[in-house]
Amino acid sequence: MSEAFLIWPDRRLRAKAAPVAQVGAAERALWARMEAAMYAMPGVGLAAPQIGEPVRLAVVDCEPHRRAPIRLANPEILEVAEAMETREEASPNLPGIGAMVKRPAAVRVRYLDAEGAPTERWFREFWATSVQHQIDHLEGWLFPDRLGPVKRRMLLERYAKLRRRG
Secondary structure (H helix, E strand, O other): OOOOOOOOOOHHHHOOOEOOOOOOHHHHHHHHHHHHHHHHOOOOEEEHHHHOOOEOEEEEOOOOOOOOOEEEEEEEEEEEOOOEEEEEEEOOOOOOOEEEEEEEOEEEEEEEOOOOOEEEEEEEOHHHHHHHHHHHHHOOOOHHHHOOHHHHHHHHHHHHHHHHHO
16 A cells, blocks of 8 residues: 655645654554555655654654664754765655755754654664654655745745746
């Protein structure tokens, strides 16, 4: 079964996701759905709100063989590196567009892992970009929100044209 991605400007993409109380069978089932959708895109991360589930669950997998997913519940950034990196970002919620986004090159994140255990981990480089991108989704942000006003306006105008063309 293929997941339906919410398409911007769906208001649900702007809502802050609710924390999960614990990691149980329902959360694991949702993570499995999210992983299937992420690999089908293909993508390197997915947050539950992107498929209409307003909870603080995300999955990332930046390994070349793409079968090493990390499941995160209630992720929060504790620390960021001073060094910055710019990478191209995109989202199935804004199909057909992408942009170069500047973010910290490494982040220390606290989350509940796939077993529900509290975990802290440094994510670096491509992993850091993906984790930050997913946490943004949990906060109701999309990658264009990380751009300056002129670049954001130009990108969203291009997106609007693509949508009108069908």
